[in-house]
Amino acid sequence: MSTLGRIKHILFGRPIHSKLAHHERLAVLLALPVFASDALSSTAYAGEEILLVLRTGGSSSLSLLTPIAVALVLLLWTVVFSYYQTIHAYPQGGGSYRVSSENLGPFWGLMAGGALLIGYVLTVAVSVAAGAAAIIAMLPMLQPYAVLIASASVALIATINLRGARESGLVFAVPTYSFVLLLLVLTGTGAVLAASGHTEPLDNSRLGSGAEGLVGLAYLFFIVKAFVAGCTALTGTEAIADGVLAFKAPEAKNAAHTLVLMAALLSILFVGTSWCLQYFHILPMDFSEPGYRPVMAQLAAALFGDNSVFFYLTQAATALILFLAANTGFADFPRLSMFMARDGYLPRQLTSLGDRLVYQNGILTLAVLSVGLLALKNANTHGLIPLYAIGVFLSFTLSQSGMVGWWLKSKRRSWKKWVSFGGALVTATMTVMLLVGRWSEGSWITLVALAVCLAFFLRIKRHYDWLAKKLNVEERDRIPKSKTIVLLLVPRLHKGILEAISYAQALTKDCRAVHVTLDERSAKRIRDDWIRVGTQIPLVILESPFRSLVEPIIEYVDQAIAENPGNTVTVIVPQAIPKYAWQGLLHSNIATVLKKRLASRKNVVITNVRYFLE
Numbered sequence: 001m002s003t004l005g006r007i008k009h010i011l012f013g014r015p016i017h018s019k020l021a022h023h024e025r026l027a028v029l030l031a032l033p034v035f036a037s038d039a040l041s042s043t044a045y046a047g048e049e050i051l052l053v054l055r056t057g058g059s060s061s062l063s064l065l066t067p068i069a070v071a072l073v074l075l076l077w078t079v080v081f082s083y084y085q086t087i088h089a090y091p092q093g094g095g096s097y098r099v100s101s102e103n104l105g106p107f108w109g110l111m112a113g114g115a116l117l118i119g120y121v122l123t124v125a126v127s128v129a130a131g132a133a134a135i136i137a138m139l140p141m142l143q144p145y146a147v148l149i150a151s152a153s154v155a156l157i158a159t160i161n162l163r164g165a166r167e168s169g170l171v172f173a174v175p176t177y178s179f180v181l182l183l184l185v186l187t188g189t190g191a192v193l194a195a196s197g198h199t200e201p202l203d204n205s206r207l208g209s210g211a212e213g214l215v216g217l218a219y220l221f222f223i224v225k226a227f228v229a230g231c232t233a234l235t236g237t238e239a240i241a242d243g244v245l246a247f248k249a250p251e252a253k254n255a256a257h258t259l260v261l262m263a264a265l266l267s268i269l270f271v272g273t274s275w276c277l278q279y280f281h282i283l284p285m286d287f288s289e290p291g292y293r294p295v296m297a298q299l300a301a302a303l304f305g306d307n308s309v310f311f312y313l314t315q316a317a318t319a320l321i322l323f324l325a326a327n328t329g330f331a332d333f334p335r336l337s338m339f340m341a342r343d344g345y346l347p348r349q350l351t352s353l354g355d356r357l358v359y360q361n362g363i364l365t366l367a368v369l370s371v372g373l374l375a376l377k378n379a380n381t382h383g384l385i386p387l388y389a390i391g392v393f394l395s396f397t398l399s400q401s402g403m404v405g406w407w408l409k410s411k412r413r414s415w416k417k418w419v420s421f422g423g424a425l426v427t428a429t430m431t432v433m434l435l436v437g438r439w440s441e442g443s444w445i446t447l448v449a450l451a452v453c454l455a456f457f458l459r460i461k462r463h464y465d466w467l468a469k470k471l472n473v474e475e476r477d478r479i480p481k482s483k484t485i486v487l488l489l490v491p492r493l494h495k496g497i498l499e500a501i502s503y504a505q506a507l508t509k510d511c512r513a514v515h516v517t518l519d520e521r522s523a524k525r526i527r528d529d530w531i532r533v534g535t536q537i538p539l540v541i542l543e544s545p546f547r548s549l550v551e552p553i554i555e556y557v558d559q560a561i562a563e564n565p566g567n568t569v570t571v572i573v574p575q576a577i578p579k580y581a582w583q584g585l586l587h588s589n590i591a592t593v594l595k596k597r598l599a600s601r602k603n604v605v606i607t608n609v610r611y612f613l614e
Contacts, residue, residue, distance in 0.1 A: 025248045028258050033176035035243055036262035038123050038236030038328030040176065041321045043183065043269045045130050046072075046233035047277050048284050048295040049385060053226040055283055062278060064223060069274035072230050073267045075430075078423040079234060080263040082400040083241040084256055085416060089406055091252035095242035096399035097339060103405030104398065112398040113340050114453035115391035116238065118446060120329035120336070122388045123235065124370035127329075128153040129379040130294070131322035137297040138315050140290075146379040151371045153323045158367040161330040162360055172327055175320035180265055182317045185310070187272030189303045194279055228433045231389045233270050236325070237263075238395055242332045273299070329370070334362025344464040345457040386441035391450065393431040400424035482603075485564055486511040487557065488537065488572045489594070491549075493529040496611030500574045501535055503609055507570060513539045516552050549590055554597055561603060570605045571598060577612045 026034060050068055054061045083095075090098050096116060101109025128150040136143050160171055240259045247254040273296070276282075282298045285291075293301070297315055304310035334350070338359050341350035349361050377383040400423045407417035435443050488504045490497055490513045504511045513530070517523040523541050530539045542552040560569050575591040578584050595606050 025251075026246055027248050028254050028261065030173060031240075031247055031254065031258045032261060033172040033324065033327075034246070034331050035239045035258065035328060036236070036265075037172060037176050037321060038127065038239060038325040039234075039262055039266050040180065040236075040269065041127060041130070041325035042233045042235055043266070043273050044134070044296050044318050044322055045126075045294065045381060045385070046230050046270065047274045049232055050226050050230040050274075051277065051282075051284050051295060053222070053229045057222060061222075061226075062281070062283075064226060065278040066271070066275045068223070068227050068230055069233075069271050071227060072233050073271055075231075075426060076234050076237065076263060076267065078419065078426065079237050079396055079400070080259060081416075082396075082403055082420045082423050083238060084259060085403050085420065086241045086399060087244055087255045087259065088252050089403070090241075091244055091255075095238055095244075095336070096395040096402070097242075097336060099402035099406065100398040101343075103402040103409065108398055108402075110340075110345060110454055110457050111450070112395045112402075113336060113345070114450050114457065115394040115398075116242070116336055117333060117340075117453065118449050119235070119388070119391040119395065120333040121366060121369045121373060122384060122391070123329040124154060124157075124326040124366060125150075125373045125377070126381055126384045126388050127322050127325035128157075128370070129374060129377075129381045129384055131319045131325075132379055133292075133294055133381060134297065134315055134319035134322055137293040138312065138319075140292070143292070147374055150374045150379040154326065154367050154370050154374070157323065157326050157330060158363055161327065161363050162358060172324045175317065175324055179317040179321035180269065182310075182314050183269050183273060186300060186303060186314060187269070187276060190272075190276035190280065190299075193303060199280060224433060225437050228430065228437045231393060231430055231434060232385055233266070234396075235389055235392045236328050238392065238399065239328045239332050241399075243335055245335070246331065276303070326370070329366060330363055333366045334359035337362045337365070340457070344461050346460060348464075383442070386438040386443050387446050390431060390434045390438075390443055390446045393427050393434060394450075396427040397424055397431055400427060483510065483564070483567045484508045484570055485560055485567055486570045486572060487560065488513045489553065489574065490515045490526065490530075490539070491574070491590070492526065493533065496574050496576065496609070498533070499611060500572055500609040501533075501537060504537065504572055505535075511537045513537050514542060514553060514556060515539065516542045516544050516549050518544055518547055518549075550593055550597060553594060557598060557601065557604065561601065566603070568603050568605055569601075570607055572607050572609055574609050574611065577610050579613055583613070 047065065047069070050065055051062070054064055086095065086099055092098075097109050097113040100112040129146070131153060132146045132149040135149060136146060142149065237259075240255050240262065244251050244255045247258070276299055277295055280299060280302050282295045282302065284295055285293060285298075296318055297311075300311045300314040304314065337346050337350045340346045341348055350359060350365070352361060353359060373384070400420045403420040404417050404424060407414060407420070435447070437443075484507060486504045486507050488500055488511065490500075501513075504513075513535075515523075515526050517526070523543075526541070527539065540556070542556055544552045557569060557571060571594070573591045573594055576587055578587065591608065595608075598604055598606050
């Protein structure tokens with residue numbers, strides 16, 4: 001095995017046989033950290049997004065945080081109910097993309113697929129950026145390195161995922177369950193302290209006044225804006241429905257159980273932490289503010305003590321879950337892109353399973369896109385989140401609308417279709433509100449990105465349709481009859497050329513050896529050597545007054561094509577293969593240049609005859 005192969009096995013593990021694919025599938029307890037870490041981690045920043053809006057309304061508006069959290073949980077269960085139906089209706093996976101394509105039409109399926117792909121890129125970027133912020137809260141001196149920390153995290157998570165789904169589940173289980181446990185402890189501690197009358201003073205310097213004194217419709221719009229800001233708490237809900245095939249049998253049942261468990265945990269954690277933030281008067285800080293801490297870090301400091309063990313444990317668990325939330329994107333982006341590539345809307349390379357039975361091309365694509373976005377937005381969550389929820393809620397809307405179509409097609413009478421219909425209306429309204437409410441913060445960028453994705457999908461589909469039309473064999477098509485002319489390139493006579501001569505003679509009788517000479521002396525030497533070998537292949541010597549070894553060969557090949565229309569010209573290019581890679585630097589690379597230059601010629605076949613320098 002080569003050195004590169006050994007390094008690959010150390011990093012990514014040994015190849016897994018296809019027959020063992022079922023062993024890579026996930027049980028509920030391992031699937032939860034893989035698919036639900038994104039949704040659960042939203043408790044670390046969704047409350048902060050709501051508070052960023054509420055604080056502009058003054059101290060009286062802060063009491064709206066818990067009611068808004070409860071309303072968001074009700075919306076969450078509506079969406080979960082719809083995806084619960086989707087899982088059982090489409091146990092083969094595909095989620096919103098498959099539901100929308102089959103029940104609303106291909107265009108709406110592409111809309112859902114594009115929105116989800118954008119959402120998964122943003123999932124990774126937002127999660128690792130928030131994780132970097134949690135680390136900076138513990139170690140403020142690292143603030144200038146936020147982009148580097150986030151990018152390194154993406155690389156690490158991508159590497160873990162390239163090792164396989166089961167291994168990623170094992171790696172992510174402990175941090176995910178630790179986060180859940182510590183947040184339950186945090187909420188419980190808050191309840192105990194509140195019962196004893198303990199509270200924190202309100203820092204009025206962080207309050208705004210832009211929305212203070214609003215009444216009527218203006219105040220209602222203010223509440224809706226805060227509600228819309230908290231919709232990030234629902235992101236990641238769709239992940240389980242998109243990845244049903246990753247579960248152990250029975251796939252649909254296990255996926256549905258995981259979905260309900262995730263929703264229950266998210267409901268408890270989100271409402272509990274929101275109440276604590278409200279009761280203990282925790283307000284957001286500006287990202288550039290010295291000593292910046294996210295609201296969850298401030299809450300942990302208020303409840304456990306600024307430098308207590310539990311403060312650091314909570315921050316470490318929060319940072320880990322935020323980093324690992326990116327895994328939801330890595331779990332689903334490759335699977336969704338596989339479905340879309342199988343339908344011809346993305347490059348077919350995305351359908352290939354790697355050595356470890358993962359869609360490695362999808363994983364690598366997601367990693368590159370996420371790092372690019374982090375660099376563009378300077379790993380600032382407040383700059384990323386406005387772009388985040390729109391695509392997710394658009395996919396919610398299309399998925400639930402698709403399920404309404406599924407119920408209508410099945411012609412079964414059920415109250416469930418009305419739940420999906422109501423959910424579609426609510427999430428559609430939320431999508432519009434997100435778009436309008438965050439337009440000035442850059443929400444329009446998501447629409448532009450989605451339009452670019454749709455154009456990209458349709459262009460790829462047209463190409464594959466055109467290719468199929470060109471390559472399909474019709475009844476009138478017959479195997480063409482043509483002769484082959486072989487041109488053997490001979491730089492000088494050596495053992496490798498003898499093997500090439502043998503190969504050329506086996507192909508056809510119409511064979512010529514071609515040598516490019518730069519002076520008469522080398523021409524005489526090759527003629528003498530050719531006579532000494534005693535081959536029947538004629539030797540053609542091409543002069544090169546401008547000292548190019550490539551151009552005379554190209555011109556001669558073009559001449560052979562012109563003289564033999566309809567026939568195939570096979571160019572045999574001998575190529576030395578050194579024993580060690582570094583030795584390749586000591587040899588000319590004319591063979592590679594010739595292959596590139598001749599590749600565009602019709603009726604030209606380029607064949608390498610390699611000779612190994614042992």
